[in-house]
Amino acid sequence: MDYLKKTFRWFGPEFGVALADIRQLGVEGIVAACQQVPLGEVWPIQTIAALKSEIEKHGMEWSVVESVNIHTAIKYGLPERDLYIANYIQTLKNLAENGIYNVCYNFMQLIDWTRTDLDFILPTGASALRYSPVSAAAFDLFILERENAKQSYTTELYEKAKAHFDSLNDVNRKKLEESILAGMPGTKKLIALDTFKKNLATVLKIDKEQLQANLSYFLNAIMPEAEKLGVRMAVHPDDPPFSVFGVPRIVSNYQEIKFLLECCPSPSNGLTFCSGSLGASANNDLVKIIEDFGDKIHFVHLRNVTLEEDGSFYEADHLHGSVPIEKVMKAIIKQQQKRYSNGIGVVSIPMRPDHGHVLLDDKKRQNEFYSGYSLIGRAMGLAQLTGLERGIRESLQV
Helix, strand or coil: CCCCEEEEECCCHHHCCCHHHHHCCCCCEEEECCCCCCCCCCCCHHHHHHHHHHHHCCCCEEEEEECCCCCHHHHHCCCCHHHHHHHHHHHHHHHHHCCCCEEEECCCCCCCCCCCEEEEECCCCCEEEEECHHHHHHHHHHHHCCCCHHHHCCHHHHHHHHHHHHHCCHHHHHHHHHHHCCCCCCCCCCCCHHHHHHHHHHHCCCCHHHHHHHHHHHHHHHHHHHHHHCCEEEECCCCCCCCECCECCCCCCHHHHHHHHHCCCCCCEEEEEEHHHHHCCCCCCHHHHHHHHHHHEEEEEECEEEECCCCCEEEECCCCCCCCHHHHHHHHHHHHHHHHHHCCCCCCCEEEECCCCECHHHHHHHHHCCCCCCHHHHHHHHHHHHHHHHHHHHHHCC
């Protein structure tokens, strides 16, 4: 039976990682996007073909698109959303024309993910990404100065956030701001604080039910076309899987995943299973999510997080943390067994290690990488996951 397809995310040569380097890791496929195309515009066939050719010149395939980002008009349900949905469908057609059928996307508001520290030093000396609810509240209350933000927090958390903010000097306050405003993969540009404030004011006018309705509208518009093309759409969970800055989450737990899959029943409507994003909430049963929605998992992100008592978490190495990674891997392999037996679905599911630590020589060129996407840390993660997968397969004799 086929192993998981080993893939690696690549943002382009300007982000410190070369395709030639990735090829040395035994990677089969690249996860990439046409990042130079402005949000909402159609990805030209020639642009897609050029990127595909560059990847194939290094002996790998373009396995997954991550991401074809969704225009805010679609997320917010604005009148012009149909125009951007039409553009999205044409991009899917152009990808299929180039033989690319796996598309990861997300429906997160404001930014793709939120961390309060991009260089959290671990006991080993390596560094990782970290989220602290106290730091996030300090940003919200005293840098962002969101209207009525104080009502979002308990008195205890407010006092902790105020004390924390007061303890920061100007340099560290700026570092906190930049860490949060850096949450857009594929660019080194920070989101301008004024733009962030403006977008947040818009999002806060939309409740969870309306956001879910907007997601349903999008899915029901594109899935018939995706089915015709054989394109598998894989939504990425919200990161972190709980409300930040008062913004609702709609892809963060079992019930929300169930909603998005049932609001548009289609073999093309599926999930990117991300153990780190979903695992950042102790309330999520990752194995149950795999068992119940496994036939809808089109793409897998594997990483680990260590949860702390105050709701903070940091990204641990791939084998150690609060995520039961052995049980997760076993559940995924059992889903492959099921697909192999019934002949339904892709058995060799694309999988990539996610958010590696910064360690060893990567520390010398840390500023070249997009946060979380160092070379050596992810290479170590891929090696750990490959060994784990092989060991579990041996124990299951598959």
